[in-house]
Amino acid sequence: MTRLRLDHLVIAVRDLDAATADYAALLGREPSWRGSHPAYGTRNTLFRIDNTYVELLALGGGKRDGRWAGELSRFLDEHGEGLYALALGVDDVEATAREMRRRGLDVLDPADGSGTDEATGARRAWRNAQVRVASTHGVRLFFIQHYSPAEALPPAPIASAAGGRAVRRIDHLVVLSPEMEVARQLWGDVLEARLALDRTFPERNARILFFRLDDITVEISGGAVQTQEGLGKRDRLWGVAWGVEDLSAACARLREAGIETSGPRPGIKPGTLVATVKGERTHGVPTLLIEHTPESFRPESRLPQGAAYDRALERRSFALTALDHLVLATQDAEAGAARWRDVLGLGTRQIVTPEGTHMRLADIPAGNCFIELVQPLAEGHRIARALAERGPGMFSLALAVDDLDAAVTDLRAKGVPVSDPEPGVWAGTRVARINKSAANGVSIQLIERP
Helix, strand or coil: CCCCEEEEEEEECCCHHHHHHHHHHHHCECCCEEEEECCCCEEEEEEECCCCEEEEEEECCCCCCHHHHHHHHHHHHHHCCEEEEEEEECCCHHHHHHHHHHCCCCECCCEEEEEEECCCCCEEEEEEEEECHHHCCCCCEEEEEECCCHHHCCCCCECCCCHHHCCCEEEEEEEECCCHHHHHHHHHHHCCCEEEEEEEEHHHCEEEEEEEECCEEEEEEEECCCCHHHCCCCCEEEEEEEECCCHHHHHHHHHHCCCCEEEEEECCCCCEEEEEECCHHHCCCCEEEEEECHHHHCHHHHCCCCCCEECCCCCCCCCEEEEEEEEEECCCHHHHHHHHHHHHCCCCCEEECCCCCCEEEEEEEECCEEEEEEEECCCCCHHHHHHHHHCCEEEEEEEEECCHHHHHHHHHHCCCCECCCEECCCCCCEEEEECHHHCCCCCEEEEECC
């Protein structure tokens, strides 16, 4: 089963039009989608941001499907508006449902769903499987597999008045738990989210667990010591922290929109700045804005402060294991390989043209790594563009990692732009590329070998 990711979060609202206007002001973005689910009896507004999307969900006309409209109606009656559910993205919802049942979750049978954009008539389709809240200790979860391509849901346009002051991403979600060990078991052992932090603050009688879903953190918060009163009580989805690039500017934008904030002020983690959004326009969701400064990515900023201590053993989410190879652009792989042989005495292991790559590659061993000469076979290829701009020579370097998925997740959490993992040109490898802007102009490729 592939590692779970946060596909989107769902906020239950009573008045969809009012909530849409409020979240457009809060996020500094226009909606990506205004839709309806006739089969469910619900309507929604979606805002796709940099690392996920946000769904405002309200009751609509038509059939009141018990799984969706009925459950939403009960939630609004009992709890009012607020953070309602988390959708965990999967590649195969049927296989995920089977595996999660084997692990003890009560997963309903997967069912097809679809939605229609009210403005454009565009349609999106998916298949999802709900999990009964009794087996997640109160947290509403469902697994979702999208049939429609990602581009079917366009990014939420940044409002002209917001500019660089808009919300960029979700930084973390907060779940309140009266039984922290039960929550740790659910998120760590059953859902297999990566536990990045288990920290206790004795002076506040508090404990937090940080679980990573790609570059989004699920923060489980509860007491440092288990109380008898908390046993058997439910966990609760509680709040959201939105990531912004310039917190002072974002707060000024919100004040211009009539939304009150407290802050900016230093966050608990050194190097962060935070501000609390006040008032009713968050529709029942405790809301924080957070800015990470370069200091917040330093190793010492992750250390416990004061009397706080970590329960989990410190470990890196991934490790760089070697310089794997250097990539050099060339007009002619055979001639280039001959040159390396004649000048430096380096022989060539193989010269290949991998299917579908539009490249001819020469593999030249050089001590504990190798040199990869790349000859482009198509005009529009990125290597061809580099040759046209700079001529032959150094193109990129490849660093081997022990866990590519963990590396991508960790780097994104630090604000480093890195591509999704994909198959490499060498058999069995997977690669991801770090944007040159984050590496002083150097093109870096992370590679994982079997």
